[in-house]
Amino acid sequence: xxxxxxxxxxxxxxxxxxxxxxxxxxxxxxxxxxxxxxxxxxxxxxxxxxxxxxxxxxxxxxxxxxxxxxxxxxxxxxxxxxxxxxxxxxxxxxx
Amino acid sequence: xxxxxxxxxxxxxxxxxxxxxxxxxxxxxxxxxxxxxxxxxxxxxxxxxxxxxxxxxxxxxxxxxxxxxxxxxxxxxxxxxxxxxxxxxxxxxxxxxxxxxxxxxxxxxxxxxxxxxxxxxxxxxxxxxxxxxxxxxxxxxxxxxxxxxxxxxxxxxxxxxxxxxxxxxxxxxxxxxxxxxxxxxxxxxxxxxxxxxxxxxxxxxxxxxxxxxxxxxxxxxxxxxxxxxxxxxxxxxxxxxxxxxxxxxxxxxxxxxxxxxxxxxxxxxxxxxxxxxxxxxxxxxxxxxxxxxxxxxxxxxxxxxxxxxxxxxxxxxxxxxxxxxxxxxxxxxxxxxxxxxxxxxxxxxxxxxxxxxxxxxxxxxxxxxxxxxxxxxxxxxxxxxxxxxxxxxxxxxxxxxxxxxxxxxxxxxxxxxxxxxxxxxxxxxxxxxxxxxxxxxxxxxxxxxxxxxxxxxxxxxxxxxxxx
Numbered sequence: 001x002x003x004x005x006x007x008x009x010x011x012x013x014x015x016x017x018x019x020x021x022x023x024x025x026x027x028x029x030x031x032x033x034x035x036x037x038x039x040x041x042x043x044x045x046x047x048x049x050x051x052x053x054x055x056x057x058x059x060x061x062x063x064x065x066x067x068x069x070x071x072x073x074x075x076x077x078x079x080x081x082x083x084x085x086x087x088x089x090x091x092x093x094x095x
Numbered sequence: 096x097x098x099x100x101x102x103x104x105x106x107x108x109x110x111x112x113x114x115x116x117x118x119x120x121x122x123x124x125x126x127x128x129x130x131x132x133x134x135x136x137x138x139x140x141x142x143x144x145x146x147x148x149x150x151x152x153x154x155x156x157x158x159x160x161x162x163x164x165x166x167x168x169x170x171x172x173x174x175x176x177x178x179x180x181x182x183x184x185x186x187x188x189x190x191x192x193x194x195x196x197x198x199x200x201x202x203x204x205x206x207x208x209x210x211x212x213x214x215x216x217x218x219x220x221x222x223x224x225x226x227x228x229x230x231x232x233x234x235x236x237x238x239x240x241x242x243x244x245x246x247x248x249x250x251x252x253x254x255x256x257x258x259x260x261x262x263x264x265x266x267x268x269x270x271x272x273x274x275x276x277x278x279x280x281x282x283x284x285x286x287x288x289x290x291x292x293x294x295x296x297x298x299x300x301x302x303x304x305x306x307x308x309x310x311x312x313x314x315x316x317x318x319x320x321x322x323x324x325x326x327x328x329x330x331x332x333x334x335x336x337x338x339x340x341x342x343x344x345x346x347x348x349x350x351x352x353x354x355x356x357x358x359x360x361x362x363x364x365x366x367x368x369x370x371x372x373x374x375x376x377x378x379x380x381x382x383x384x385x386x387x388x389x390x391x392x393x394x395x396x397x398x399x400x401x402x403x404x405x406x407x408x409x410x411x412x413x414x415x416x417x418x419x420x421x422x423x424x425x426x427x428x429x430x431x432x433x434x435x436x437x438x439x440x441x442x443x444x445x446x447x448x449x450x451x452x453x454x455x456x457x458x459x460x461x462x463x464x465x466x467x468x469x470x471x472x473x474x475x476x477x478x479x480x481x482x483x484x485x486x487x488x489x490x491x492x493x494x495x496x497x498x499x500x501x502x503x504x505x506x507x508x509x510x511x512x513x514x515x516x517x518x519x520x521x522x523x524x525x526x527x528x529x530x531x532x533x534x535x536x537x538x539x540x541x542x543x544x545x546x547x548x549x550x551x552x553x554x555x556x557x558x559x560x561x562x563x
Binding site for chain 1 (some may be wrong): 170426427430431467475507548
């Protein structure tokens with residue numbers, strides 16, 4: 001069973017602002033799901049390599065060159081920003 | 096016959112024969128959606144103007160006698176996690192409530208290039224996290240076969256739209272069964288292509304090692320037509336590859352039936368209907384072979400570690416900074432993050448982000464994530480071994496008939512168990528085609544034909560003979 005403190009810590013790591021009620025709900029839900037997931041401990045994984053990719057591909061590269069964007073394309077992105085100043089994205093101070 | 100009853104093939108022939116115009120087709124579907132959407136709620140938004148404009152372009156080509164593709168003028172619906180330039184793309188989440196796609200996904204570029212007409216965007220579980228379309232922030236989609244029941248999920252809007260004749264065909268995405276299970280619940284066909292067969296560029300990522308875009312359609316032929324239009328390598332998705340699809344169709348196939356997919360507790364009517372379909376297939380002269388996929392029992396636990404780990408990373412980009420919902424009340428940067436995310440994500444998205452964050456956190460990574468990836472290797476090896484003996488595997492899609500709205504919403508684990516027969520396929524990266532194979536108690540039953548990597552050709556052939 002996850003503790004309340006552990007659940008609060010996970011919410012903080014995930015940057016999720018949750019109410020006390022929500023923390024209590026997720027504490028219960030996550031504990032139940034983790035209880036089920038414990039089933040994996042029964043599987044014999046001795047000598048088995050962790051899975052990386054289901055098909056054979058490796059090192060997919062593209063030329064290291066910039067791609068030009070039109071002003072129209074940039075405007076589409078900028079128009080979705082919550083706050084801008086002089087054409088730049090405006091964010092709150094870190095501290 | 097109504098214009099909205101047509102399959103892709105029938106609609107295409109009618110267009111060529113000038114029985115109706117593409118604008119007539121698009122108009123008929125849009126009118127039907129506007130009339131019925133309040134009841135079924137398959138669509139989150141419509142694109143009437145763009146659809147009619149596209150249809151008129153196709154009509155112009157037909158008038159001039161130019162050659163048109165099999166998808167030209169075909170009215171289609173698109174799941175709301177796939178970007179269509181200029182249309183809202185919410186992934187059924189409040190955090191993307193105001194988000195307008197700034198470009199076309201690769202699959203959309205391909206469909207538009209072939210003249211397909213996009214009618215609108217369909218409802219889904221929020222960020223494709225769910226098995227019933229009930230986690231949508233905008234409301235529940237109802238199953239057109241029985242409106243008291245869920246259409247399945249997460250591509251429930253796309254499946255309901257096809258089943259209700261509100262589009263000719265649709266696109267969905269499948270991370271753990273999200274195309275196949277709703278196709279099964281709504282009595283239509285759905286394909287989860289091989290991992291890497293279709294570009295995901297422009298599809299909002301849920302779990303990147305599992306996600307695939309695929310078609311939902313009225314029959315296997317139509318699903319194949321769409322798959323052939325959207326597949327292929329894309330420089331914008333490093334996991335997509337080209338492959339040789341064509342292979343000689345065999346007259347008969349060896350089909351494996353996995354013991355582990357007929358379990359205690361599954362609905363007896365579902366099991367009976369599927370067994371009858373298999374018996375009939377055997378009578379057609381195909382060889383049925385009992386096989387074993389021994390690590391099936393670990394698949395669900397494995398999936399919920401892998402998928403939520405990837406989700407917690409993929410959904411970190413929704414931070415209230417550059418786009419989407421942004422809480423402006425917080426005083427500092429960290430406050431905007433936690434406030435925007437806490438209020439923008441719904442309960443299921445938050446639950447999966449929390450679970451993924453936990454299993455990746457310091458001290459738990461090896462016990463959960465690395466162990467799950469080792470089990471995933473074993474699950475994939477099960478399929479590799481089975482395919483040494485058989486051409487394809489046939490299994491149920493869902494252990495139950497479509498359930499009632501609200502029935503499983505209070506118990507996340509029960510909801511997760513709805514995907515028990517579909518998730519192994521995503522973990523192994525193989526393709527699987529869901530086809531309707533009969534009814535039980537007036538509700539549709541579906542089976543899935545699972546193939547070798549990139550062997551969609553074989554499962555289409557088998558699916559055509561099994562569909563009802």
